Amino acid sequence: MAIGLLIALVLTEIALRVFPNKYTHWGSTYYHLRENTIGLIPAPGQKNTSNKDCFRIKPIITNSIGFRDSEWDTEADFKIAVLGDSYMEAEQVSEGDNTAAIMQKLIGKEVMNAGIKHAGTVTQYLIYQKFLKPLKPDLVILFFYGVNDISENSCQLKFSGYQNNELPCAELVDGGYRIHNDFSRASLTNTGLGIFLKRYSMTYRVIKRLQNDLRIRLKDSDEEYGLFYQGYVPGYSDEWADAWKITELVLLDMKAEIEADGGQFIIVPIPDHLTISEYFIDRLKKIKGLENVPEYLDPYYPFKRINGIIEGHDILSVDPGPFFRNFQKANRMPYPYFYYHCDTHWNPIGHFLVANLVSQYIVSNKLIPYSSEQRQAIVVKINANLRLTPEQILSQKGYDQIFENEKFSGETNISNILNK
DSSP: OHHHHHHHHHHHHHHHHHSOOHHHHTOOOOOEEEETTTEEEEOTTOEEEEEETTEEEEEEEOOSSSSSSSOOOTTOSSEEEEEOSHHHHOTTSOTTOSHHHHHHHHHOSEEEEOOOTTOOHHHHHHHIIIIIGGGOOSEEEEEEOHHHHHHHHBHHHIIIIISOTTSOEEEEETTEEEEEOOOOSOOGGGSHHHHHHHHHOHHHHHHHHHHHHHHHHHHHHHSTTHHHHHTTSTTOOHHHHHHHHHHHHHHHHHHHHHHHTTOEEEEEEOOOHHHHOSOHHHHHHHHHTOSOOOTTOOTTHHHHHHHHHHHHTTOEEOOOHHHHHHHHHHTTOOTTTTSOSSOOSOOHHHHHHHHHHHHHHHHHTTOSOOOHHHHHHHHHHHHHHTTOOHHHHHOHHHHHHHHTTOOBOOOOSHHHHHHO
């Protein structure tokens, strides 16, 4: 019996290598490891590949801590820390084309990227305390991804089955909150065996991909519009109300701690693909396979809520959303706009524009000590960058690959633009 199973597995592995398909081709060698405080972190010192149906990014490099960045200059005279989720970890773009790397080139200051996928605000707060606080950054910029971050922050929503259970979450307790970050139960995926299978076994990749697809489909059919899209419905449930309250409390604690440490705190709401399209309902039907979408589903609801928190507590903020929408219309950009056909994270255009917009804000508002001449030169450069077309940012080859739904190879003009 055991020999027969082994033979079957070997034959399956051979067949998948001889006859590749979207499930085997999709596999990446980039991986994460268990961390005892924040759950998961990219493995340190990687030089691997991020591969999906519509892009192949090689190499993906992590520093000695595990973040998607070069080694941090901890002795720099001015340090900016970046917090966020998968948008900042940025597996979808090449080295040097993610937001933090572009900002560092633009402003000439140390920008430390501490973004990790699936990280909600609770996880980001713990990342600040463990990895960034000892370095005393002068600015801390948190990139906030509405519905995703909110559902990741709540243990009630996280343990409903949609979100990653190997990262911290919180619950409301006596007017405050309690963080849960006990990761004593290991999963196969992030053990040595799981990592080995992910990197070298086509059979394992197919099983994990099918398992993930099935999980999402079952969850979406079990919940009205799926957990993720519940976050676009005002007042959907008490659980979502509690998740927003947890988020507000954590943001206020983070702001107070950063300021007590001598830094300044900035929030950047991440514009998602649904808010860029004028045809939100049609796009939602296509993406989720829904026949009927209620009118009370509001794509801007998470932005209204986070902006209410920002304004109510005098938090510095940069909102790229309006610029994204104007840029899309002015350049007549087709779908997927600033994203990918197979992935709703930013493509290099999104990272380039956001990096310039955030840099413009912090330079213009004198949050970095420059001379008048230095500040003026940087602002002029940024303004010129923001007038570039999508083709000029990507190159014609990159533009065609992304917008004609070909396999994007990761090549852009961004490095040349920044080095001019």
